[in-house]
Amino acid sequence: xxxxxxxxxxxxxxxxxxxxxFELFWQRWxxxxxxxxxxxxxxxxxxxxxxxxxxxxxxxxxAGVTSMxxxxxxxxxxxxxxxxxxxxxxxxxxxGRLAExxxxxxxxxxxxxxxxxxxxxxxxxxxxxSFAPGEKWRITAQAAIWRVETLRRLLVPGFTAWxxxxxxxxxxxxxxxxxxxxxxxxxxxxxxxxxGKWRPQGLAICDAAGVRVDLDSRGAFSTAELxxxxxxxxxxxxxxxxxxxxxxxxxxxRRAAGLRDLRWCLRQRxxxxxxxxxxxxxxxxxxxxxxxxxxxVRAKVAxxxxxxxxxxxxxxxxxx
Numbered sequence: 001x002x003x004x005x006x007x008x009x010x011x012x013x014x015x016x017x018x019x020x021x022f023e024l025f026w027q028r029w030x031x032x033x034x035x036x037x038x039x040x041x042x043x044x045x046x047x048x049x050x051x052x053x054x055x056x057x058x059x060x061x062x063a064g065v066t067s068m069x070x071x072x073x074x075x076x077x078x079x080x081x082x083x084x085x086x087x088x089x090x091x092x093x094x095x096g097r098l099a100e101x102x103x104x105x106x107x108x109x110x111x112x113x114x115x116x117x118x119x120x121x122x123x124x125x126x127x128x129x130s131f132a133p134g135e136k137w138r139i140t141a142q143a144a145i146w147r148v149e150t151l152r153r154l155l156v157p158g159f160t161a162w163x164x165x166x167x168x169x170x171x172x173x174x175x176x177x178x179x180x181x182x183x184x185x186x187x188x189x190x191x192x193x194x195x196g197k198w199r200p201q202g203l204a205i206c207d208a209a210g211v212r213v214d215l216d217s218r219g220a221f222s223t224a225e226l227x228x229x230x231x232x233x234x235x236x237x238x239x240x241x242x243x244x245x246x247x248x249x250x251x252x253x254r255r256a257a258g259l260r261d262l263r264w265c266l267r268q269r270x271x272x273x274x275x276x277x278x279x280x281x282x283x284x285x286x287x288x289x290x291x292x293x294x295x296x297v298r299a300k301v302a303x304x305x306x307x308x309x310x311x312x313x314x315x316x317x318x319x320x
Contacts, residue, residue: 108177134248158304250282
C-alpha cells in the first residue's frame with residue numbers, strides 16, 4: 001500500500017506547540033515516508049515538510065478533525081495530537097508492517113500506543129491484541145492508524161475529544177469494525193500538555209532535546225500542582241471505568257459481577273438516575289441492558305449534534 005499520511009490534529013490556540021512538536025518529530029522520525037499534515041484553523045506552519053490544513057473557525061473538536069480528513073485522500077491515516085512529543089526514534093519498518101496489517105485485515109483502528117494494552121491476543125500476530133466490544137477505553141485519541149471511514153463515523157459533530165473517547169467507545173460496540181492495538185508502543189511519546197498547561201515531563205523532554213518552549217504563550221504546572229490535578233482525575237476515571245465494566249457485564253448476562261461494580265458506583269453517586277436505570281435493566285437481562293445503552297448513546301449523539309448546530313448558527317457560519 002502507499003505510504004500512510006500522518007495527520008497532526010491541532011488548532012490555532014495550540015500553535016505555540018507546533019515548533020516543539022515538529023522539532024522532536026523530525027529528530028526522532030526523520031525518515032517518515034508519508035505526507036505529514038497539520039490541522040489548524042487559519043494559521044500556517046512554516047516548514048516545507050509539513051502541509052497545513054486550514055479548516056476555518058474552531059467550532060468544536062470533532063467537526064475540526066472531520067474537516068481535516070476532508071482534505072486528505074487516503075483510506076488509512078496515522079492520527080496524532082500536537083502535544084504528543086516523541087521520546088524515542090521511530091522504527092519506520094515496524095510502522096510499515098503495521099500499516100500493511102491494518103489494510104490487509106481491514107481494521108477500523110490499529111492503536112500505535114495504548115495506556116491499557118489489549119487483553120485478547122490476535123492469532124498470527126504476536127505483537128498485537130484486540131479490544132473487544134465493551135472493553136474500557138476501546139476508542140481513544142491516542143496515536144493510531146485509522147481507517148478514515150471508521151474514524152468519520154465516530155466523529156459526531158459536537159463531540160469533544162473526551163466525548164469521542166467515552167461515547168465513541170460505546171458507539172463502537174455496535175459497529176462491525178475491529179479495533180486492534182500493539183502490545184508494545186510503536187510510537188513512544190509523552191502527552192506534554194494537560195488542561196492547557198505544560199506538564200513538567202513535557203518541558204523536560206524539550207529541554208533534554210534542546211528544543212525551546214514559549215512559556216509566555218502557555219503556563220506550566222508545578223510538580224505539586226500536577227499531582228493534585230491528577231489525583232482529582234483518578235476518582236472520575238475510576239468511576240467511569242467501573243460503570244463501563246458494570247454495563248459490559250450486564251450485557252454478558254453476568255448479573256452478580258455487574259452488581260458488584262454498580263454497587264461501588266452507587267456508593268459514590270446514590271442519587272444518580274442513570275445508575276438506577278442501569279441496575280433495573282441489568283437485573284432484567286442482557287437485552288434490556290443493550291437497549292438502554294443504545295438509547296443512551298443515541299441521546300448523547302443527538303444532544304451533541306444539536307449543540308453543534310446551535311454553535312454554528314451563533315457564529316454565523318454558512319454550512320454547505
